[in-house]
Amino acid sequence: MQIPFSLLIALGVQQLCQFIKFVSYSIRDRRLSPRYFFSSGGMPSAHSAFVTALCVAVGVRSGIGSEVFSATLVLAFIVIHDALRVRGALQQLIHIIKKDHPEEGGPAARLPETIGHDAAEIAAGIVLGVLLALPLAFLSLRSA
Secondary structure, eight states, X not given: OOOOHHHHHHHHHHXXXXXXXXXXXXXXXXXXXXXXXXXXXXXXXXXXXXXXHHHHHHHHHHOTTSHHHHHHHHHHHHHHHXXXXXXXXXXXXXXXXXXXXXXXXXXXXXXXXXXXXXXXXXHXXXXXXXXXXXXXXXXXXXXX
């Protein structure tokens, strides 16, 4: 069984975004921070980059009028919308918990720093998804 090239492009873009997070947060923290390679929040949004890259690659390879492109476009909208909504909802919960438990070391202190994505993180993921997937998808057509 051959893995679809569009999926390989999307996975590669997603892994590159995770690597960017690892490097940038390691520089920020002034120490290696491998947890950011596996984190699901932060800058850029690897989720948004993944679904955007998949959508772009499928659009280039199958055409924007295809059924499969329509499906990937809907998937991208759902994932991106949920990433933004989850961030907002979780930030509200964190605010409530911190207000109710202001003590050091309480439940709010144990909450992860990066939960969901804000609009800038999502936008960066979308831009990276397009900028990386577009040339790769066109190159894949030439080699097919």
